[in-house]
Amino acid sequence: MQHEIELSILPEHISDELYIINQGALRLKIVPSRIKSLKIRKRSIDARGKQVVFRVRVIFFIDEVPAHETRHVEYANVADAMPVLIIGAGPAGLFAALRCLEKGLRPIVVERGKDVQRRRRDLALLSKEGAVDPDSNYCFGEGGAGTYSDGKLYTRSNKRGDVQRVLQVLVAHGATEDILVDARPHIGTNKLPHIIQAIRHTILEHGGEIHFDCRVTDIIVSFGQVKGVTLAGGETVTAEHVILATGHSARDMYELFHRKRWLAEPKPFALGVRIEHPQAIIDQAQYHCAVRSEHLPPAYYSLVEQIDGRGVFSFCMCPGGIIAPCATDKGEVVVNGWSPSKRNNPYANSGTVVQVNLSDVPNSARYPFALLDFQHEVEERAYVVGGGKLVAPAQRMVDFVQRRLSADLPANSYKPGTKSAMLSEVLPPFVDHALRRALPLFGKKMKGYYTNEAILVGVESRTSSPVRITRDNNTLQHPQIKGLYPCGEGAGYAGGIVSAAIDGMNCADAINR
Template identity: 55%
Template sequence: MKSELNLIISPEEAYNEQLFQEIVRRKSGISKGENLVFRPIRRSLDARGKRVKVNVTVEVFSGQVPPPLAGEARRYPDVRGKEPLLIVGAGPAGMFAALRAIELGVKPIILERGKDVRSRRRDLADLNKQHLVNPDSNYCFGEGGAGTYSDGKLYTRSKKRGDIRRILEILVAHGAREDILVDAHPHIGTNKLPVLVENLRKRILESGGEILFNTRVSDFILENSSIRGLVTREGERIKGIGVVLATGHSARDIYQLLLDRRVQIAAKPFALGVRIEHDQQLIDRIQYHCKVDRGEYLPPAAYSLVQQTVLDGKQRGVFSFCMCPGGFIVPAATSPGEIVVNGMSPSRRDGKFANSGMVVAVELEDLSAYRHHGPLAAMYFQQEVEQAACRAAGNTQTAPAQRMVDFVKGRPSDQLLKTSYQPGIQGLDLHAILPGFIAKRLAMALPQMGEKMKGYYTNEAQLIGVESRTSSPVRIPRDKESFEHPQVSRLYPCGEGAGYAGGIVSAAMDGERCAEKLIAKYAGKLA
């Protein structure tokens, strides 16, 4: 017999296994002598009141063995010798496109400009310690994409784009904890993601797919407005039934190549600002209404803030982005001469600091001075801000920083706070580095956010710049139904880099759907 319980309990009752079992038995009305198996299937935290509660939905099985939480194991056929599908990029969009291609009997060939996930670590160490930026191997480029060395947030609102549960189950099958199937805001953690990425790669290779690392695409093979293959930097020509273009949001050379080859692209709004770093205990006290610390059973607190601002008659949103409880800030530049910061956290989220992007919406009408760059207007704007930050900081990866109240009041920060950002920070006037409309809107919004979240606006927090890779500044158009480029047949723009996703899960779903639609139309039509 199977039944379902909906519980509202304390964090200790939810996360202390013995207490949880006692509560479930009592609520289910089943005696201790009976054969009872139960498991949570949905769990969410409610910190809106003075006392934090946990909403838990539990499946209770009496005298019955429950089916696997992650469903039945998927079968991946051997696709050696099958017709090839080309995928540019080994991020979540590219890897899930490859897995789906295998399921459908087509051989994926992934071309990845960066290194495998383990080799990539050495370049990240050089970036953090020696300030050396490798344009092909960094926090954005390499196996697993920008998501590998990140918090591994799996929450998405993109429910119309595909089967979220399916993506999560595939992640569990390749090493993620089953908790991601239960928690309302699941995450994996930067320390866990590399192993999972390796397991996804092994699955692709064992099934006969190929992954070509250190392989940058330098040109497209175009015939009669149709893409028939790719040319690598070394001059190798690789052909396939079509191309899933899943490069991620920082492949500026690909955007330039598309423009040079007269493939239709368009400038796209995005957001730009800073990372804000607080002590995690302060965020815990604010969010959980506790006087000392959050206690043993509550996770490090997160937050989400948004504030509308009006400047020169234009309304723009200022909002938190990619909030990382118990995390750290990392250098995410993809070329020398740039400073870009991003945030991440390990699976336990047990770091001293909380950080979040705090960014301002940038609309195309804000970029009139960049119109001569055409479809790359937003990209050049983004790049110039990153380069200005680097010049101001002495052409190293040491990041410009300013304490929060000092920034709002336009005064220098004589002494900065400790930080998680390993390359180091230096006190600079962020108003002189950020575009005027960005800095002014941030200064307007932060005190108002402090009214919403008492204690957030404080000089015991600091701004570290710049947070600029929030999303792609370019959109590669595609048909709404077929997902195919409207001008170039067999080309399927995909994921964050094309402007159609905003995180690991949404990118993975988009990769699957692009592979499905390409194969449905062109499988068996290689010639």
């Protein structure tokens, strides 16, 4: 017999299975010895009251032992099967490849960047010397943007597909089972590369292919049917089913669509800054304490305001994290954030961004890449104001709101360096205005947030793609090109690791159908 109930557990007891069994027995009015096992189905932190607790949904097995669960996924050997060409080895591309294995299709993945081991060296140069390799950086390379920028798995994409299936695949390839139960699952940048390598090995072992350093320069189409792609080295790869999963920073692919006059449209996105506080300030505010308990993780926050009908919100919050340089070309500054699995760095950072609507950008009704150009202009201004070598323009929070150049900047985690600047010289006026109005309001919602100990680092601009590549809602194919499946964040159909993975699986399913 099984009973599922919700319990409130003090942080110091959250890892004590015997304590949880005793609490369950009290609630179920049975002796503890009748509970033979338990399974935690969902776990979250509730910090709304004075006493912080974990809310835990637990299945108790009474007078029975649960059947053994296996997380192994069976994949066919597809060495001689019909090929599916996948452009990009990010979450969308890799999960599309795994789904192809399940469906008896042969995935051929071409990735412009490097494998995770070689990619790591380019990221070191990016942080230390400000040297950007356009094909190997935080956005391009094996695993995509998520590999070296945190691995947060929180999503609201349940309607798009099976979130739990994505998490189970990650567990099968080495992720901790905690991601199956935590309300805000997180893997960590230090652990993700090993998981990505394991996924690569699964694909190769079952007859799939993965090719690195292969940037696609053309998509070959004949009489409305895709026939394959041309690579930068002049080689061609043929296939009549192509999944386009290039990520949200592949501007050269958008330019290709523009030259070919293939359908695409502008898409609203969000733009702003990355804000970093000492983690202790966030812990004190969220946990109502002077010092965070050793039994609690570094605190998280989520903030949102409406300013003149425009959304301003925190995005991709990284407790115990680091601000990273995420430029994909020379002459631009782009920032993002990541955390290691233990989230044990002394700072907390979050993107804090403002809605950018089609009406904010001239020509967006006539030119599908107007918002893309707008995004790039802001990134170029950030580079100029920062002074080069990926040094980022920055300002203390209260100074920013009060339009005052910061006399100095607090210590922070952004390794290429920060330069005191007026962020109003970088941000579009409507973004600058909305942020100034919103930050003091955020401070009223969360004690200690509005402080000059916090630093604003510009710019956070790659929140999502400012372009949507058109596709049919039923077949998921581009309406002008049979066999071409725009997919994931880069095509405008996802907004994170999990939603991109789901979209990749959906495209593979569409091909199978």
